[in-house]
Amino acid sequence: MSIAGSTSITVTIVRGGSFSGTVALSASGLPGGVTASFAPATLDPATSSAVLTITASANASAGNATLTISASGTGIATQTGSVSLTVTATAALPIGFTISVDPVEFDLPAGKGWSGYGVVNITRTNGFTGAVNVAVTPLLGSVGSAIVATPATVGAGDAATNLFALAADGTVPGVYAATVRATAPGFAEQQAQVRLRVSAPSTGAIAWTFCSASRVPRYFAVRDGNGAWQHVIPDGPAAATATTPTAFRFSLSQPTGAVAMVNLGEKTSTSPLIQGFRWEVYYMTAAEIADRASRECTLHPDATTRRATGSLTGYQSFDAVVVSASRKAIGFAGSTGGASTTVTVQNLQPGPFDLFMTRSSFSNGGSVPIVPQRLLLRRGLDPTSGGTLAPMDFTTEGVAPVTGVITMGNTNGETFYSISNFLTADGLNALFHAAGTYTATSRAWYGVPANKLLAGDLHQFVATTNNVSARRAVIAYGATVTSRSLDFGPALSAPNVAAGTTTAPWLVRATGTLSSDYANRASMYLRESIADPRAMMITATRGWLGAGNAYDVALPDLSAATGFTAFWNLRRGAAVRWTVTGGEGDPGSADETFCILTGYCAVKAVDGAVYKSAQATGTVTIP
Known part of the structure; x- marks a missing residue:
């Protein structure tokens, strides 16, 4: 190795006899200006190798030395090995840049398509702006596993490139070292050490x-x-x-x-x-x-290729037909311009599923332009993939929906959306009806007649105000549809949202106090307002927050966890839009009102339950 350089080797131990304990590693015989470090310095019972990194300072003396590596454990004799070291002097070249790697250590399982993402950062000095070539030496002691830089050239003026780490199938758990080497003509080569830790899958209850x-x-x-x-x-x-x-x-x-x-x-x-x-x-x-x-x-079920089709009749020309099936399958109908059309359901999960369809007609405009007229419900269908469903007819098989009226209170004159959904125990979440944004406080709640219901069926009603900077929502459930009153909760008390410490400004924190309507949960959504944004969804329940109505929710500091990459954090100088939500409703941003759009709400669907939530939004800049 050269003065002002470093090198790494893998140190491997073999436990013998009945010994299976922890082993501590150390190095001695280092010449002046040379240091040694182990990663890890202590090998737990499941680890048999470590990376020894030897670094020569700019003041180190050229020459040869023999290092002694010692391994010690409780109840056993200390074992030693030796390493020959040569430190050489090199002609001084100007330094045009320095490098750092993030993370210093990847942590992956062996094989199965897993890879790690990192970055090589280039800090330019002395006016240098040219291209920098980046290469990574082979991992010591590993065959097939690798860390590579891509692209291999950091363009003129650019500041980083990617690191990818891959542990090959069959790689023995341990720590493997490599050196990142960055070069540019006429300037001193810069090096940084990087490691790949290959670990067995974690265990737990x-x-x-x-x-x-x-x-x-x-x-x-x-x-x-x-x-x-x-x-x-x-x-x-x-x-x-x-x-x-x-x-x-x-x-x-x-x-x-x-x-x-x-x-x-x-x-x-x-x-x-x-x-x-x-x-x-x-x-x-x-x-x-x-x-x-x-x-x-x-x-979040797996996508599938299973699908089924069937013919549908019994509607009026150009009625709106909405098709839903269990467990997030996708359903749709063809044009209703003719006397019959084709219904298709796809992405069907294995096993039986429920099928639900509504036929809605267009009124003469106004605040409720589409009104459900008939519904058709089939349960326990189990066709083969590509199979055909028995013909469906809204006239002979369909029934009229039952209707209740929801009277919304505490609207403060705001416009709001509302939707009705029907849920079954088999995972069906079917859109029944949606009403656009307007101020009228009475909303129709559509449902399935009682003689068609089974145990576990639920009707869901969701109302969400249209004020994107201070949205409020109500989610209500009932086994049967009735007329009832619901109230929006109060506006969310203004939260205090601030960036983190000087050394870790990306650790954005939200604090405040929730009203009793919202005390059970606090959430914070963060999204950078720049290209390739980082987005963070952070949710805290009252069981974690503790007694009372206060909340303190922050982006976690994962910097000490093995394999974490700081590059994943919010970036310095970025403007970050935040949305704080109090209560059990949509925990996302005001732009991501998935519950009102899809009917899949982040709450427990229970007969008689009512969930309220409110949001506040703003922007914080990461210093």
Whole structure:
């Protein structure tokens, strides 16, 4: 190695006999100006290798030395090995840039399509603006695994390139080292050490299992009570499916805990950097986390190719026909201009499903231009993929909906939307009727007649005000549809939203006090107002927040967790739009009112339950 340079080697131990304990590593015999560090310095029972990084300062002396590596454990004799070291002098070249890598250590399972994302940062000095070539040496001690820079050239004036890490199938768990080398003609080469930790899947009593590839996070961490954040290693493929799901397993010994996930997000620029990321963070009781984990594949099922079609008659020319099927299947009807049309349902999950259709007619305009006339409900259908459904006829098989009137209070004269949905125990969430934004406080609530209902059926009514800077919402459930009154809650008390500390400004925090209508939950949504935005959805339940109505919700600091990449954080100088939500409603931003659009609300659907929420919005700049 050269003066002012560094190099890395892998140190491997072999435990013998009955010994299976922890081993501590150390190095001695270092010449002046040379230092050594191990990652990790202590090998737990499941780890058998570490990376030794040797660094020579600018004041180190050229020459040869023999280093002694010592490994010690309780109840066993210390074992040693030696390493020959040569430090060479090099002709001094000017420094035009320095580099840093993020993360310094990736943490991945072996194989199954998993990869890690990082970045090489280039800091230019002394007026240098030219291109920089970046290469990564092969990982020491690993065959097939690699860390690569792409693109391999950082363009003139640019400041970073991507790092990708991949652990090959069959790679033995351990830590493997490589050197990032950055060069530019006429300037001194710059180096940084990077490591790949290959880990066995994490274990624990809770399994957060994913069945859809688009939902599998690139990074998953958990916090037990107020303890340190811990990286969770997945068990399963990166491209999870219903037949080959991926589980992140962990245990919680404290009454409360937290889960943080990072996934790829929006890509809105032409930059080669992987920059768009989306976070989900949950602060909950241990029981709530276990419950949310158990419902992942129900809330986000795998996409399928199963589909079925059937003929539909019994409507008037150009009526609106809405088709819904269980477990987020996609249903639609063809043109209703003729006497019959074709109904198609696709993305059907395995097993039986419920099918629901409404026929609505257009009135003469006004505030309710579309009125449901007939509904058609079939249960337990189970055709083969590509199969044909029995003919459907609104006239002979359909029935008229029952109707109640919802009288909304505390509207403050605001316009608001409303929708009616029908839910079954088989996962059907069917849009019944939607009314546009207007001020009238009486809204029709449409439902299924009592003689068509089964245990577990529910009707859902959602109303949301149209004030995007201070939205309020009500979600109500009933087994049967009746006339009733509902009130919007008060406006959300203004939250205090601020960037974090000087050293970690991206740790945005929201604090405040909730009214009794909203005390059960507080959420904060953050989204950068620049290209390739980071977006963060952070939810805290009252069980985590503690007694009372106060809340304190913040983006977590994951910097100490193995494999975390600081590049995923909010960026310095970025304007970040925030939305704080009090209560159990849409936890997203005012622009993402998915509940009013889709009917899938982030609450427990229970007969008689009423959930209220309110939002406030603003902007904070990351210093």
